[in-house]
Amino acid sequence: MKHLSGKLFISITAYCAISFSSQELAAQSDVLDINEIGNVDISTLLEDTKTFNTIGMGIALSIAECHGKDICEPTVDEGEIGQLIETLDQRIEGVVSRQQNSEEELTPIITAYVDTKEKYADYLERLSEISKPEPELPQEEFVEEDLFTDEDALTEDEYSAFDDFEEDLEDDEDLDEFEDEYDLE
Known part of the structure; x- marks a missing residue:
C-alpha cells in the first residue's frame, strides 16, 4: 500500500508540475517571444529559466514513474520535449544576441538555458529507451x-x-x- 501511495503521489506531483508549468509557460510565451526577448528585464528572464526547470522536474518525474517497468506510457512524449528544446534554442539565441548588442551581463541566464536544454536532451534520450505499449488501432x-x-x-x-x-x-x-x-x- 505504501508503494502504491508513493506512486500515486509521484503521478499527481508530475501532473501538477507539468500542468501548472505549461500554463505558466503559455502565459509567459507572449512576453518572451524571440523578437521581444531583447526588451524584457533580467528578472523576467530568470523567472523564465525557473519555469523551464519546473517543467523539467515534471518530465523527470514522469520518466521516473516508468523506471523498472517493462512497459510504461509516460505522461510526456518525445514531440513535447522536442518543442521545449526548440524553444530553449530560441531563448539562447535571443539572449546571446542581446548580450552581444549590449553591455549587460547575461552569462548566468545563458548558462541556465543551456543547462536546462542539456537536461531536456537527456530526458529525450531516456524517454526513447522506455518501452511503450503498442497503440491499439480502432476497428x-x-x-x-x-x-x-x-x-x-x-x-x-x-x-x-x-x-x-x-x-x-x-x-x-x-x-x-x-x-x-x-x-x-
Whole structure:
C-alpha cells in the first residue's frame, strides 16, 4: 500500500508540475517571444529559466514513474520535449544576441538555458529507451465499405472455382458421415 501511495503521489506531483508549468509557460510565451526577448528585464528572464526547470522536474518525474517497468506510457512524449528544446534554442539565441548588442551581463541566464536544454536532451534520450505499449488501432480503420472496386470483382471462371470448392466440402461432409457410421476414426 505504501508503494502504491508513493506512486500515486509521484503521478499527481508530475501532473501538477507539468500542468501548472505549461500554463505558466503559455502565459509567459507572449512576453518572451524571440523578437521581444531583447526588451524584457533580467528578472523576467530568470523567472523564465525557473519555469523551464519546473517543467523539467515534471518530465523527470514522469520518466521516473516508468523506471523498472517493462512497459510504461509516460505522461510526456518525445514531440513535447522536442518543442521545449526548440524553444530553449530560441531563448539562447535571443539572449546571446542581446548580450552581444549590449553591455549587460547575461552569462548566468545563458548558462541556465543551456543547462536546462542539456537536461531536456537527456530526458529525450531516456524517454526513447522506455518501452511503450503498442497503440491499439480502432476497428473502423480495418473496415472499408469500398474495399474492392469493379476491377477487383471475380470473373465467372474464378467464381465457378468457389462452386467446385463447395462441392468438395459437401463430399467431405459425406465422408464424415460415412466415418461416423462405421466408426473409422
